[in-house]
Amino acid sequence: MKVSIKHATLSVLSLAILSGAPAVHADDYPSKPITFIVGYPPGGASDVISRLIAGHMQTALKQPVIVKNQPGVNGNIATEDVAKAPADGYTLLLGTIANSINASLLKNIHHDVNKDFIPVVQFMSSxxxxxxxxxxxxxxxxxxxxxxxxxxxxxxxxxxxxxxxxxxxxxxxxxxxxxxxxxxxxxxxxxxxxxxxxxxxxxxxxxxxxxxxxxxxxxxxxxxxADKQRMPELPNVPTMAEAGYPDFEVLSWNGIFVPAGTPPQVVEKLNSTVNDILKNPEIVSRIRGMAGRPGGGTPEQFRTLVQSETEKWGEVIRQNNITQQ
Incomplete structure (x- = not known):
């Protein structure tokens, strides 16, 4: 029995619609403005790096990337909103170390940072x-x-x-x-x-x-x-490991999170776009000027960081009985 290409294509599209799977292709994304939610006030380090990267993303993706500040509860208000947003790549979250801390710190939290989000790419660490x-x-x-x-x-x-x-x-x-x-x-x-x-x-x-x-x-x-290596800005200051306390790392980090279920093609496009931006000498210079280190890498590498940070700070919070509403 012969099936025409036209009918086969219509069948695939129908199945995608019926199953609720978004028919998204990297070549089609983005086709409208992207909103980038930052859970901190304007002017701070998180806001500055977000706007710096967003401006270059806008040029590369040929669509507006609008940074929206939504501060409150150590970034959790913004996180909760993005967790409920459509998983289509048009609502991004600035994920930070606070997301890993909040997982064990906050009592009334309605998301799981390691299940409800995809860490797309890290911007920087300090x-x-x-x-x-x-x-x-x-x-x-x-x-x-x-x-x-x-x-x-x-x-x-x-x-x-x-x-x-x-x-x-x-x-x-x-x-x-x-x-x-x-x-x-x-x-x-x-x-x-x-x-x-x-x-x-x-x-x-x-x-x-x-x-x-x-x-x-x-x-x-x-x-x-509190890092694995000394800072170029403080070459004579030893690391905690050199001082006798191995594996003692405290890094402020940030990057893009998207809701779980976002199509792999979209995740890959965002990841490759930001990785290219982080190779720009101007961006590298700006990040180093903030006493930071440029990020980049794969979503899997960023996910590993987020998971390990969640486990580490969860243990500290439990051992010290630290709680917050």
């Missing part, structure tokens, strides 16, 4: 740096640990808020070193940094982007980089 106030007679991790053990509970560490990555980094430090220090949460990086500089709080983990100028001018003293 290591945290363990710093102390210059008023503290400490120049190494060993000296800080010795002082903290000599005076349990007397030292304090600053964070950008309960449940933030600097908070969890401090708790991870306490677990790994067997020390007891007081957590002092602040509403943002600026006031936390100000009080460490002033000596009101003795230590804390700071993102390289926010604190690098203060490290370089001596206002605060960096004692270790």
């Amino acid at each position: 290591p945290s740096v363990l710093v102390v106030t210059s008023k503290l007679p400490v120049k190494s991790v060993a000296e800080l640990v010795a002082l903290a053990k000599e005076k349990p509970g007397a030292l304090s560490y600053a964070s950008t808020g309960s449940g933030s990555s600097p908070h969890l980094a401090g708790e991870l430090f306490k677990l790994r070193t067997g020390t007891d220090m007081l957590h002092v949460p602040y509403k943002g990086a600026a006031p936390a940094l100000t009080d460490v500089i002033a000596g009101h709080v003795q230590t804390g983990f700071k993102t390289a982007l926010s604190a690098l100028p203060s490290m370089q001018d001596g206002s605060i003293r960096p004692v270790a980089v």
